[in-house]
Amino acid sequence: MLHKRLYQFVLVYFIGLAFLFTVKGVFNLSDYVIPGISDIYNTARRVFARYFFDVLNTLSVAIVGHILSLAMATVVGIIGRLSNWMGSLIRTAAFNIQAYPIVAVAPMIFILLGDGLSSRLLIAAMICYFPLLLSFIGILSEPVTDIEHFYVHSGRMRWQLEVKIRAFENMNKLITVVAGSATLAMVGTIVSEFIGASAGIGYSIRIALYQSDLSKILVALFLIGIFTSLYLAVLELLGNIVSRRWGKLEVKGERQKA
Amino acid sequence: MIECKNINYRYPGAQNPVFNNLSCRVGDPGFHALFGQSGVGKSTFARMIAGQLNGFAGEIAGKEPKKIYYSYNLERLPGWSGVGEHIEKVTPEANKSGISEIIESFGLSSCMDSGFSRLSLGQRNRVNLARYLLQDFDLLIMDESLANVDEATREQIIFKIKAMFPEKSFLYISHSVAEVSRFCRNILVLRDFSKSPQTLTIEGRDNVRGTDVVKKDLEQTMLEIVNAS
Numbered sequence: 001m002l003h004k005r006l007y008q009f010v011l012v013y014f015i016g017l018a019f020l021f022t023v024k025g026v027f028n029l030s031d032y033v034i035p036g037i038s039d040i041y042n043t044a045r046r047v048f049a050r051y052f053f054d055v056l057n058t059l060s061v062a063i064v065g066h067i068l069s070l071a072m073a074t075v076v077g078i079i080g081r082l083s084n085w086m087g088s089l090i091r092t093a094a095f096n097i098q099a100y101p102i103v104a105v106a107p108m109i110f111i112l113l114g115d116g117l118s119s120r121l122l123i124a125a126m127i128c129y130f131p132l133l134l135s136f137i138g139i140l141s142e143p144v145t146d147i148e149h150f151y152v153h154s155g156r157m158r159w160q161l162e163v164k165i166r167a168f169e170n171m172n173k174l175i176t177v178v179a180g181s182a183t184l185a186m187v188g189t190i191v192s193e194f195i196g197a198s199a200g201i202g203y204s205i206r207i208a209l210y211q212s213d214l215s216k217i218l219v220a221l222f223l224i225g226i227f228t229s230l231y232l233a234v235l236e237l238l239g240n241i242v243s244r245r246w247g248k249l250e251v252k253g254e255r256q257k258a
Numbered sequence: 259m260i261e262c263k264n265i266n267y268r269y270p271g272a273q274n275p276v277f278n279n280l281s282c283r284v285g286d287p288g289f290h291a292l293f294g295q296s297g298v299g300k301s302t303f304a305r306m307i308a309g310q311l312n313g314f315a316g317e318i319a320g321k322e323p324k325k326i327y328y329s330y331n332l333e334r335l336p337g338w339s340g341v342g343e344h345i346e347k348v349t350p351e352a353n354k355s356g357i358s359e360i361i362e363s364f365g366l367s368s369c370m371d372s373g374f375s376r377l378s379l380g381q382r383n384r385v386n387l388a389r390y391l392l393q394d395f396d397l398l399i400m401d402e403s404l405a406n407v408d409e410a411t412r413e414q415i416i417f418k419i420k421a422m423f424p425e426k427s428f429l430y431i432s433h434s435v436a437e438v439s440r441f442c443r444n445i446l447v448l449r450d451f452s453k454s455p456q457t458l459t460i461e462g463r464d465n466v467r468g469t470d471v472v473k474k475d476l477e478q479t480m481l482e483i484v485n486a487s
Contacts, residue, residue: 146334150386153310153327154393156348165336 002233009225017218035215043215048223051204051216055223058189058200059231061117065124066185069132070178072125077136078163091137098130103191110196120192120200127188128181135177139170175239182235186228260285260307260397265316267302276302277314278451282459285320285397289420289428291438291462292399294448294487300431303448304328304399307429329390330401331383335374341385342370349392356422360388363418365411379406384415391419397427404432416441417467439479440465447486458486 024034031039080090106123113119140163147165151157167174193202201220208216265280276299284290284307294300305311306318308328335344349357361367364384369377377385387403404412419428420441429446432438438445442462449456460482463471 146332147336149330149333150348150389153308154348164338168336168338 002230002237005229005233006226009229013222013225032212033214035218040215040218043213044219044222047204047216047219051201051220051223054199054201054204055220055227058193058202058224059186059227061120061200062124062182062185062189063231065121065189066128066182068121069125069129069181069185072129073132073136076133077140078159080133080137081140081163081166083141087141091141094130094133094137098134102126102130102188103195106192106195109192115196115198117199120189120197123192124185124188127191128184131184132177132181135173139173140166142166142170144169171243175236175243179232179235179239182231183228186224186231190224259283260318260320262307263317263319265303265306265314265318267299267306267314267316275451277316278456279454280316280456282446282457284429284446285427286444287425287427288443289416289430289441289464291430291432291442291445292448293432293435293438293445293483295450296433298448298450300448301330301401304401304429304431307397308399325393325395326397326399327390327393327395328399328401329386329403331386331403331405333386334382335385335389337373337375340371341366341374341377344374345370345385345389345392348389350394353392353394356392359422360391360418364388364415380408380411383407384411387415391423395426397429399429399431401431402433403430412437413441420466435480435483436476439463439476439483440471445479445483447483449487460486 020034021037023029035043076090076094080087080094102123105126106119109119109122113122144165147169148157148162151161151165189200190202190205193200194206195202197203201224205217205220208214208220260283262280262282262284265277266275267277268275280303284292292300292304302311305328306314308326310328335341339347345357345361346354361370364387366381366384366388369381369385374382374385383403383405384407387400390398390400390403404415407415416430430438430442440463443464445460445462447458447460449458460479462479463476465471
């Protein structure tokens with residue numbers, strides 16, 4: 001799983017590099033605009049260690065932000081699944097608020113909370129929160145009638161059981177949504193660092209932009225891609241473990257059949 | 259006894275009503291049937307009786323039976339537990355002694371450790387029916403609950419239900435004229451909304467284990483049902 005993710009990223013990265021070099025060659029651009037391979041290599045040797053820890057810093061903020069947004073989306077999704085006025089209010093609010101770009105609010109967050117960890121965390125969480133919330137509300141508010149019918153009419157249905165049934169029946173969708181939102185958490189953290197923070201790989205990219213140093217940006221992108229792929233692979237692995245544990249009887253049955 | 263008086267119902271957006279002044283009685287103890295052509299409204303009527311469908315005109319009244327359950331053949335068990343574990347969990351304490359008897363007579367002993375999704379359609383329907391029979395019910399509506407089950411097993415299951423629950427009411431929905439004619443006490447034939455009255459009750463043979471049905475009588479009942487529908 002991990003190697004597949006890494007292969008895919010490295011392939012895309014080098015296709016992008018090849019495209020840049022093609023543009024450089026076709027339009028006869030200088031090394032100042034698009035650096036040569038040796039420039040990129042030398043820059044990589046110089047900044048690799050620093051960028052490595054910058055990306056780790058960014059990734060750790062993204063992971064915490066992702067966990068926060070998952071917790072919030074789960075709680076609000078459980079309430080938003082209700083068919084009463086509260087559920088309706090939450091669904092309407094979620095649909096309307098998510099239409100507003102969080103990035104546009106980011107400067108306000110930096111003004112209010114400063115350029116430290118809390119601002120980065122909040123923006124990362126908010127950027128991946130709304131897509132998660134909409135998916136969670138959609139999944140948790142959709143009845144699985146064929147299973148729920150018995151519990152409802154025998155008076156055994158409780159909200160915990162209802163959430164469990166709907167989550168179990170949509171486990172693959174949930175895993176896909178959670179893994180997909182991890183990228184958004186990373187994007188959110190980098191954007192927040194790029195806008196106003198004083199740490200992380202987004203901040204380093206901003207400095208590189210001021211220096212018009214594409215080599216540094218390319219090195220940063222390489223490390224961001226590697227670490228994001230790693231995080232996605234870990235999430236997919238966790239998703240598989242959860243799926244197998246919950247559906248162990250089916251899995252056992254499949255094995256027996258095989 | 260449940261009395262349905264002048265039931266009128268039309269699905270939202272539909273041109274024609276499903277029920278047009280439908281009146282009938284259901285819920286006497288015994289194994290009865292609800293019979294009718296596809297689309298005539300059997301499941302809709304069953305859900306109304308069970309209190310799962312509202313928005314109709316007319317009245318469904320009656321003090322007994324109090325606990326009405328409606329089971330249908332597409333129901334599933336949650337995937338996280340095995341069949342045996344689930345049945346054990348959803349059976350009221352007082353009825354737990356009946357689990358093994360029902361499971362054995364339904365031919366489900368080998369399925370107890372399996373996941374529901376691993377079972378055949380017939381096994382799934384039998385498991386679903388078994389868990390309903392283990393509840394405290396007064397009237398159980400069985401909407402094609404024995405679909406995909408072979409004839410011999412169906413016969414065995416119906417005989418077992420009749421022997422185990424002689425005081426309870428059953429309303430069995432099936433498309434098999436021969437089956438409802440042979441096994442059911444009364445067959446409530448539901449007809450198209452344009453026919454009046456919309457229901458007719460035919461007396462069935464109410465066959466129990468160890469007795470034979472005279473072929474001529476059975477054919478007579480079947481003919482009555484076909485003519486009524």
